[in-house]
Amino acid sequence: MTRPLCVMLVAAEASGDDRGAALARALKRRLGDGVRFVGVGGANMAAEGVESPFDISDISILGLLEGLLAYPRIMRRVADTAALAAREKPDVAVLIDSWGFTLRVADRLRKLDPNLPLIKYVGPQVWATRPGRAKVLAAKVDHLLTIHAFDAPFFEAAGLPVTFVGNGALNIDFSHADPDRLRRQLGIAPAAPILLVMPGSRPSEIERVLPAFEDAVMLLKADRPDLEVIIPAAPTVADAVKAKVAGWSRRAHVIEGDEAKFDAMKAATVALACSGTVTLELALAGAPMVVGYRLGRLTHTILKRLILTPYIVLFNIAAQAFIAPEFVQDDCNGPALAKAVAARLDDPAFRAQQVAAQYAALDKMGRGGPDPSEAAANAVLKIVGERV
Known part of the structure; x- marks a missing residue:
C-alpha cells in the first residue's frame, strides 16, 4: 500500500493559520486518506490534523527591536520545527507568510534534505x-504561491517561479452571517449603533494599538451612551484582550470564534481596525472602517525610510487612494480615531460612499474569483508531481 503524501505546513500567525487550514482542507478534498499533515500552526490548522509542537503566539513577532529581543526564542522554535521535519520526513513543505521565521525554517529544511x-x-x-527580498527568497525556496496578481514580475525577475492563487480573504462567504443573531445573543437593541473594534492578532498589536483604540472608544461612548462596542478576539490574543477590556470604564462585548466575528462584521455600523487581513474581511462584509496602526519607535523610524507606498491597507493600495483613513504611529491616538469614527457614525451617506469605494477596490483585487485554497492545492500537487 502506498504511504500517504506527507505535507508539512508552517504558519506562525493567525492569518497564516487560517490559510494553512484552508489549504489542508483543499488537499484532503483531493486526496482523502492519501494525505497527512505535520507542521506548525494554530487552532484552525490543529483542527485539520496539524499538531504543532509549540504555541505560535510564542513566535508572532512584529518589529525590529522585538525581533532582536526574541531572536533566541525564535531560533529555538526554528530548531523545533526542523526536528519535526527530520522525524516525519515530509514530501513537501509549505511555508506560510511570516517572513523572518519561515525563511530560517527554509534554511534548516534545505540542509536536512536538499531535495x-x-x-x-x-x-x-x-x-x-x-x-531586494525577492532575490533573497529566490535563493531559499523553489516556488512562490502569491495572493496578489501584481507580485509575479518582481519575483520572476529574480528567478523564482510564481503561481498566483488569489487571496482567501476575498472569498469569504458571508451568506450565513446573521447580525440579528449576534444582537440577540449580546442583548443589543435592533436599532443600536455598533462600533466593531478589531485590535489585531499579535501580542505586540494588543500592547501598542489597543490602548489608542480604548481611548477612542471612551471618547465616543461619552457622547453616545447608546453606542455598543464589540471586540472579536483572535485566538492568539484572546486572553490578553479579555484581561485588558475587563478593566475598561465602559462596557464592551468581547466575542470569540469565526461565526460570531462574521456576524459582528455584518452588524457593524462602523469598524475601528488594526491594519491587516481583517481590513479585507471588513470590506467584504460591507463595513466602513477607520484603520490604525503602531510599530515600535525604532522599527517605524527605519521602515518609514524604506516604504515605497503611502498606503498600508491593501484595498487602499489597489485603489491608490485613502478609501479607509489610515492613522499610523503618533497619529494613531484616541482623539484622532474618535473623530474619524464619529464622522462615519453620524453620516449614513458617508458610510455608504465608503462601502461602495471599498467594494470597487475589492473587485479590482479579484473579489469573487476562484477559491485560492483549491488553486494552492493544485499548485502544491503539481510541484510534488514534478519532483517524483
Missing part, C-alpha cells in the same frame, strides 16, 4: 518596500 520541495505561500510585499 525537499520548498514552497513559500505569500511573499514579502516587495512592491511596497525592500525589493
Whole structure:
C-alpha cells in the first residue's frame, strides 16, 4: 500500500493559520486518506490534523527591536520545527507568510534534505518596500504561491517561479452571517449603533494599538451612551484582550470564534481596525472602517525610510487612494480615531460612499474569483508531481 503524501505546513500567525487550514482542507478534498499533515500552526490548522509542537503566539513577532529581543526564542522554535521535519520526513513543505521565521525554517529544511520541495505561500510585499527580498527568497525556496496578481514580475525577475492563487480573504462567504443573531445573543437593541473594534492578532498589536483604540472608544461612548462596542478576539490574543477590556470604564462585548466575528462584521455600523487581513474581511462584509496602526519607535523610524507606498491597507493600495483613513504611529491616538469614527457614525451617506469605494477596490483585487485554497492545492500537487 502506498504511504500517504506527507505535507508539512508552517504558519506562525493567525492569518497564516487560517490559510494553512484552508489549504489542508483543499488537499484532503483531493486526496482523502492519501494525505497527512505535520507542521506548525494554530487552532484552525490543529483542527485539520496539524499538531504543532509549540504555541505560535510564542513566535508572532512584529518589529525590529522585538525581533532582536526574541531572536533566541525564535531560533529555538526554528530548531523545533526542523526536528519535526527530520522525524516525519515530509514530501513537501509549505511555508506560510511570516517572513523572518519561515525563511530560517527554509534554511534548516534545505540542509536536512536538499531535495525537499520548498514552497513559500505569500511573499514579502516587495512592491511596497525592500525589493531586494525577492532575490533573497529566490535563493531559499523553489516556488512562490502569491495572493496578489501584481507580485509575479518582481519575483520572476529574480528567478523564482510564481503561481498566483488569489487571496482567501476575498472569498469569504458571508451568506450565513446573521447580525440579528449576534444582537440577540449580546442583548443589543435592533436599532443600536455598533462600533466593531478589531485590535489585531499579535501580542505586540494588543500592547501598542489597543490602548489608542480604548481611548477612542471612551471618547465616543461619552457622547453616545447608546453606542455598543464589540471586540472579536483572535485566538492568539484572546486572553490578553479579555484581561485588558475587563478593566475598561465602559462596557464592551468581547466575542470569540469565526461565526460570531462574521456576524459582528455584518452588524457593524462602523469598524475601528488594526491594519491587516481583517481590513479585507471588513470590506467584504460591507463595513466602513477607520484603520490604525503602531510599530515600535525604532522599527517605524527605519521602515518609514524604506516604504515605497503611502498606503498600508491593501484595498487602499489597489485603489491608490485613502478609501479607509489610515492613522499610523503618533497619529494613531484616541482623539484622532474618535473623530474619524464619529464622522462615519453620524453620516449614513458617508458610510455608504465608503462601502461602495471599498467594494470597487475589492473587485479590482479579484473579489469573487476562484477559491485560492483549491488553486494552492493544485499548485502544491503539481510541484510534488514534478519532483517524483
